[in-house]
Amino acid sequence: MSPAAMSPGGYLSENVVHFARALRRAGVPVGPDRVIDALRALALTGVARRDDFYWTLATLFLNRREQFEVFDQAFGLFWRRRELLDQIRPGLQDIAAADDETLPGQRVAEALGLTREAALLKEATPDETGSAASHHEQLRQKDFDTMSSAELAEAKKMIASLRLPIAQIPTRRLRPSAHGRLIDMRATLRASMRGNLDVIPLARRSLRKRHPPLVVLCDISGSMSRYSRMFLHFMHAITNDRDRVHTFVFATRLSNITRYLRHRDVDMALGDVAQAVSDWSGGTRIGATISEFNLRWSRRVLGQNAVVMLITDGLDREGGAQLNDSMERLRKSCRRLIWLNPLLRFDGFEPLATGVRIMLEHVDDFLPAHNIDSLAGLANVLAKPHQAPFRSAA
Amino acid sequence: MPDKPRLHPDSVDDTLKLLSAADYVAGRPLSTALFLALRMGRPLLLEGEAGVGKTEIAKVLAQTLDRRLIRLQCYEGLDIASAVYEWNYSRQMIEIRLAEAAGNESRQALENDIFSQRFLIRRPLLQALEPSDAPPVLLIDELDRSDEPFEAYLLEVLADFQVTIPEIGTIRAERPPIVIITSNRTREIHDAVKRRCLYHWIDYPGSAEELEIVRRKAPRAQQALAQQVVAFVQKLRAMDLFKLPGIAETIDWANAMVELNCQSLDPETVNDTLGALLKYQDDVARVRGDEASRILAEIRKELPLNH
Numbered sequence: 211m212s213p214a215a216m217s218p219g220g221y222l223s224e225n226v227v228h229f230a231r232a233l234r235r236a237g238v239p240v241g242p243d244r245v246i247d248a249l250r251a252l253a254l255t256g257v258a259r260r261d262d263f264y265w266t267l268a269t270l271f272l273n274r275r276e277q278f279e280v281f282d283q284a285f286g287l288f289w290r291r292r293e294l295l296d297q298i299r300p301g302l303q304d305i306a307a308a309d310d311e312t313l314p315g316q317r318v319a320e321a322l323g324l325t326r327e328a329a330l331l332k333e334a335t336p337d338e339t340g341s342a343a344s345h346h347e348q349l350r351q352k353d354f355d356t357m358s359s360a361e362l363a364e365a366k367k368m369i370a371s372l373r374l375p376i377a378q379i380p381t382r383r384l385r386p387s388a389h390g391r392l393i394d395m396r397a398t399l400r401a402s403m404r405g406n407l408d409v410i411p412l413a414r415r416s417l418r419k420r421h422p423p424l425v426v427l428c429d430i431s432g433s434m435s436r437y438s439r440m441f442l443h444f445m446h447a448i449t450n451d452r453d454r455v456h457t458f459v460f461a462t463r464l465s466n467i468t469r470y471l472r473h474r475d476v477d478m479a480l481g482d483v484a485q486a487v488s489d490w491s492g493g494t495r496i497g498a499t500i501s502e503f504n505l506r507w508s509r510r511v512l513g514q515n516a517v518v519m520l521i522t523d524g525l526d527r528e529g530g531a532q533l534n535d536s537m538e539r540l541r542k543s544c545r546r547l548i549w550l551n552p553l554l555r556f557d558g559f560e561p562l563a564t565g566v567r568i569m570l571e572h573v574d575d576f577l578p579a580h581n582i583d584s585l586a587g588l589a590n591v592l593a594k595p596h597q598a599p600f601r602s603a604a
Numbered sequence: 605m606p607d608k609p610r611l612h613p614d615s616v617d618d619t620l621k622l623l624s625a626a627d628y629v630a631g632r633p634l635s636t637a638l639f640l641a642l643r644m645g646r647p648l649l650l651e652g653e654a655g656v657g658k659t660e661i662a663k664v665l666a667q668t669l670d671r672r673l674i675r676l677q678c679y680e681g682l683d684i685a686s687a688v689y690e691w692n693y694s695r696q697m698i699e700i701r702l703a704e705a706a707g708n709e710s711r712q713a714l715e716n717d718i719f720s721q722r723f724l725i726r727r728p729l730l731q732a733l734e735p736s737d738a739p740p741v742l743l744i745d746e747l748d749r750s751d752e753p754f755e756a757y758l759l760e761v762l763a764d765f766q767v768t769i770p771e772i773g774t775i776r777a778e779r780p781p782i783v784i785i786t787s788n789r790t791r792e793i794h795d796a797v798k799r800r801c802l803y804h805w806i807d808y809p810g811s812a813e814e815l816e817i818v819r820r821k822a823p824r825a826q827q828a829l830a831q832q833v834v835a836f837v838q839k840l841r842a843m844d845l846f847k848l849p850g851i852a853e854t855i856d857w858a859n860a861m862v863e864l865n866c867q868s869l870d871p872e873t874v875n876d877t878l879g880a881l882l883k884y885q886d887d888v889a890r891v892r893g894d895e896a897s898r899i900l901a902e903i904r905k906e907l908p909l910n911h
Contacts, residue, residue: 265637384683395691395693
């Protein structure tokens with residue numbers, strides 16, 4: 211490879227820039243600073259070996275494990291033929307148009323402009339509403355447009371103003387405080403420099419308090435479909451109310467929707483969620499999804515004393531031992547496990563379903579959540595710092 | 605930098621050799637990332653499951669490049685007083701008392717005096733910035749355990765290799781230390797920190813690589829036993845366990861087998877020693893007994909033995 215290829219404006223540099231752009235379109239945020247760094251790095255490792263080239267770009271362009279999949283596919287497509295490295299022409303259309311031997315991931319393919327068919331997949335299948343726990347996952351997109359405008363306005367107004375005062379917990383950080391228990395030596399000595407040396411007034415400090423992280427797991431299966439819209443608004447409100455909130459929805463599989471709900475505009479946020487989640491109104495597999503949560507997410511989001519809020523009616527299609535084990539594990543991994551159940555609105559609600567009985571064994575709080583009032587009413591319960599665990603026998 | 609030969613490895617291959625000389629078996633991906641971090645003077649952020657050798661790499665670097673290793677173990681609430689610097693309050697108090705007794709020093713002079721380097725207690729981050737012949741290796745271990753305020757503080761250190769002490773001013777490293785940051789991913793590290801680092805995810809090793817690791821780290825294990833141990837662990841990693849065994853566990857297990865005078869794996873010993881591999885009761889219960897026997901039978905079929 212000639213030095214000219216490495217210089218800014220050389221054909222390799224240009225193609226690295228194109229490659230970064232393709233990655234960006236595939237959802238990997240590669241900043242211009244990283245591209246410049248990558249070119250510097252390539253000058254160090256050289257491009258004699260394909261794997262060195264690959265890992266150099268990976269080291270510079272990625273900062274999350276999840277991105278490797280996309281990167282790998284994009285790399286394979288973009289730098290497909292060895293000789294292209296040497297005689298590549300600027301512009302990626304030529305490469306992208308080259309004949310295809312494998313079916314690439316859809317995102318990457320789209321980003322590289324390989325397929326226009328992806329759009330077709332987004333077409334909704336005919337609407338078949340509501341049977342609870344249907345055995346076939348209904349891969350369709352929930353249409354939020356059907357929400358009546360009156361309903362929307364009400365939900366927006368009331369839910370957006372909701373605050374969830376889960377009791378704050380002391381951290382190990384300190385803040386200045388006139389009547390704190392601890393003495394702030396640094397501030398004391400500084401203050402002593404200002405005043406009379408005979409008497410040194412003690413500066414004090416105390417433990418800073420902070421909201422614990424909050425993790426919301428919300429059931430969006432068929433039996434919950436009448437409530438899920440409301441809960442999504444609720445989740446959007448609390449996600450934007452504070453930091454360290456993680457939100458998941460599940461029916462037959464678990465989806466992390468935190469990133470979408472961070473969008474300030476509730477309509478945009480819910481629109482993104484509708485696009486991203488595929489199992490709206492499907493059946494419920496509570497045990498399996500909670501196991502999945504324990505396995506994939508609990509260690510990443512339940513650190514630092516998280517409170518878990520589980521929103522479901524507890525009507526599990528499978529029930530059984532897995533539900534018990536996974537609920538037990540979940541309970542042991544978090545600070546407090548709160549179950550919000552819309553079915554609790556019925557006065558005579560009795561935990562008859564097996565799933566419900568199993569789950570009750572493992573939760574700290576069991577609360578109704580069927581309308582805006584009950585959501586607002588949560589505040590009173592959750593503000594109390596400590597509560598005896600709920601027991602079904604009580 | 606050709607004038608200082610042992611400062612950095614010169615190529616990816618050289619990095620591989622360097623690590624290998626210290627019995628650290630690394631793949632080409634990790635070597636590339638490490639080589640770039642060293643040459644570009646950027647911190648290297650290593651993520652991966654527990655027990656894949658993230659911390660070890662810093663120790664190996666310090667050893668092979670003959671640098672001092674400065675380790676900062678992170679925890680929630682880690683603050684400047686324990687990570688960067690603290691004033692020696694008792695000495696300051698004594699100084700004030702002495703000045704008072706002498707009765708001649710001006711207030712301003714006293715203040716300048718007690719907030720000078722003499723009364724500064726240096727913690728790991730500040731130590732890493734001190735001038736030295738060869739910049740040290742700074743290991744910031746398990747950054748995910750610290751909280752966001754500390755991460756924010758790190759930004760200044762990682763970007764410019766300097767810290768600011770209000771009473772003294774800015775202290776800047778003449779030559780930046782080699783910075784290795786590890787994270788177990790119990791939470792996501794902030795993007796601002798990530799942007800200042802090079803990133804590498806350390807995966808579990810493949811069979812051949814792991815066998816090589818066991819050969820070097822548990823040299824007393826016979827070849828046949830080592831093969832079985834590695835094959836068993838590799839099979840476990842394909843299972844849906846809550847916590848998969850890391851390389852550290854593989855080495856522990858191989859050593860345990862040696863201590864028990866085992867020449868090859870048998871169901872009974874496997875069941876008795878699962879605690880060295882699996883650290884959750886649910887996982888142990890799942891594997892113990894039938895599952896372990898099944899895996900052993902599979903291994904027997906696959907390995908061209910050696911009995």
